[in-house]
Amino acid sequence: MADEVRVRFAPSPTGNLHVGGARTALFNWLYARKVGGKFILRVEDTDQGRSTLDSVLGILKGMQWLGLDWDEGPEVPGDYGPYFQSERLDHYRGYADQLMEKQLVYPCFCTPEEIARIKDEQVAAGNDPNYDGRCGCLSQDQVSKMLGSGMDYTIRFRTPDTGETILYDQIRGKVVFRNDLLEDFVIRKSDGMPTYNFAVVVDDALMNITHVIRGDDHISNTPRHILLYQALGFKLPKFFHLPMILGSDKLRLSKRHGAVSVHEFDKMGILPDAMLNYLALLGWSLDGKTEFFTRKQLIKAFSLKRVGSNPAVFDPAKLNWLNASHFMKLSVHDKVEGVYDIMYAEGMDVPDLDEDLAHQMGKIIKLYGKRIKNFPEGAWTLKPFFETYPEYLTAAVTEHLTDEPAARLQVIADRIETMEVFCAEEVEDVVREQAQEEGVEAATIIHALRVALLGCSVSPDVFKLCELMGRELVLIRIRGRQWSSDGHGLKTEI
RNA sequence: GCCGCAGUAGAGGAAUUGGCUAACUCACCACUCUUUCAAAGUGGAGAUUGCGGGUUCAAACCCCGCCUGCGGUACCA
Numbered sequence: 062m063a064d065e066v067r068v069r070f071a072p073s074p075t076g077n078l079h080v081g082g083a084r085t086a087l088f089n090w091l092y093a094r095k096v097g098g099k100f101i102l103r104v105e106d107t108d109q110g111r112s113t114l115d116s117v118l119g120i121l122k123g124m125q126w127l128g129l130d131w132d133e134g135p136e137v138p139g140d141y142g143p144y145f146q147s148e149r150l151d152h153y154r155g156y157a158d159q160l161m162e163k164q165l166v167y168p169c170f171c172t173p174e175e176i177a178r179i180k181d182e183q184v185a186a187g188n189d190p191n192y193d194g195r196c197g198c199l200s201q202d203q204v205s206k207m208l209g210s211g212m213d214y215t216i217r218f219r220t221p222d223t224g225e226t227i228l229y230d231q232i233r234g235k236v237v238f239r240n241d242l243l244e245d246f247v248i249r250k251s252d253g254m255p256t257y258n259f260a261v262v263v264d265d266a267l268m269n270i271t272h273v274i275r276g277d278d279h280i281s282n283t284p285r286h287i288l289l290y291q292a293l294g295f296k297l298p299k300f301f302h303l304p305m306i307l308g309s310d311k312l313r314l315s316k317r318h319g320a321v322s323v324h325e326f327d328k329m330g331i332l333p334d335a336m337l338n339y340l341a342l343l344g345w346s347l348d349g350k351t352e353f354f355t356r357k358q359l360i361k362a363f364s365l366k367r368v369g370s371n372p373a374v375f376d377p378a379k380l381n382w383l384n385a386s387h388f389m390k391l392s393v394h395d396k397v398e399g400v401y402d403i404m405y406a407e408g409m410d411v412p413d414l415d416e417d418l419a420h421q422m423g424k425i426i427k428l429y430g431k432r433i434k435n436f437p438e439g440a441w442t443l444k445p446f447f448e449t450y451p452e453y454l455t456a457a458v459t460e461h462l463t464d465e466p467a468a469r470l471q472v473i474a475d476r477i478e479t480m481e482v483f484c485a486e487e488v489e490d491v492v493r494e495q496a497q498e499e500g501v502e503a504a505t506i507i508h509a510l511r512v513a514l515l516g517c518s519v520s521p522d523v524f525k526l527c528e529l530m531g532r533e534l535v536l537i538r539i540r541g542r543q544w545s546s547d548g549h550g551l552k553t554e555i
Numbered sequence: 556g557c558c559g560c561a562g563u564a565g566a567g568g569a570a571u572u573g574g575c576u577a578a579c580u581c582a583c584c585a586c587u588c589u590u591u592c593a594a595a596g597u598g599g600a601g602a603u604u605g606c607g608g609g610u611u612c613a614a615a616c617c618c619c620g621c622c623u624g625c626g627g628u629a630c631c632a
Contacts, residue, residue, distance in 0.1 A: 073632045105632060107632080111632085173629090176629095189556075189628085190556085190628075213630090230560095233560070236559070236560080238558075238559075242558060243558095246628095247630055249630085251630055256631085277560065278627080279626090279627090280627080281559055281560085281628075284559095302560085305560095305561090307624090307625080309566080312624085313625070313626090342568085342580095349579060350578080350579050351579090352567090352581085370560080370561070371561055371568095373568090374565095374567075375567095378566080379580080379581045379582080381581095382594080386594085389594085431594060432594095434594085457591095503590075504590055504591085507590045508590070508591065522590075523591090
């Protein structure tokens, strides 16, 4: 099992699971599932000020919604736990001590203010604003004395002054960093917590992570990580730096661009599989042609070799299109359930979902076909079928339900009432006959009828609609109200 | 400022990695059919591959310079 692939997603709980994080998680998960490795979820909560339990819960929920199951992590015990960094302090302390013994790190007593001043001075002198490593030159005596006095201190890593650190990134290739440009960086904060740069390295090594797949915002931190791996005598994992996901203005994706956290997409009616599919297309492609993937197909097709290196703009329109493709593949049964859930959640007036209702809803959904592209749309589409009167759109009434056609509908209603068999074909016959008798286009009656029935001017075949609504409801809608011809919708209620 | 990454139609993104007219998808436009709408049919437009040089018979691809965006330069991750 020495060669087992182990990858991880390591979010910091400072907010909900967001598109960028979800994509990173997805690529790790896909790779693990593809090669039969392990996918680990680790919570990086070393920032005591910003980490919250709510965020942890939100992230777990987001992962679960997407169906990105982890093999080790919160709620899933494993051999490498705990999986919260705040519970792994002993490890960091142990390795920090080890480095201290080897003189590879040193305590730094400078306050943040002093550091800022040092850097300002350096800038003023025309140098790079790097910490000058002065505490690294303190004598043993001085150090013990200051330590004894109970002063706050951080621990800094002594970076080499010469040479280069080379990252062989599996996506970008060779990236060279000059060591003299790296300042002695902090590995432990004065509150005793490790910094990110230290904790990732210790944890990735201890958890036997073989492939580090993360956002490319970490690429500049990687030389620090490599130096730490070397200092600690750990074996280097393979690094993959994924391109960023940007907003429409090519700026880092944020709330300004609309929905960014996965639960918002859930609320919009995006299906988890569609979200996964779309996210996969951001930075990865199979052949540039295939765009639709089920979860299974994605696992099968995915390859880190086909991950690109240029940032991608998040396009909600394409997400919606892809979502509709996934939605269309759903069974009627699934659509009914999803639509019902939303109707219920939205407080629409629906009876309990029994077999009859499911059957009825299924028929409507089938009739609407591709017009319904997601659950919320379905809910709003079905709503009028469960009310006495729909909401009448003024524009629709004004256009199609003026006095004349409205009057014609009353005649139609009378004929509908007396017809022997109430069905689509019969209603259509009646409407067409009526149109012919009055010498008008059937379309004008059809349009009027549609608006009378639904309140809007868009729907599938009206006659089939009638059949689904049932004679009683159709009559109520035609006769129950009068419409104002001045364009202001309803005039009176009878 | 310094260091790093990236730049192919509006967006995603292909191009056997030096070789045909730079694919394909979304978005957009037009026309058609219809009972309105539609992811229904048909067609269309949109790219000096960021810019400028160079190497070559041949450059999206290699070399040099520049520009732009982003990231790092934190006791954030």
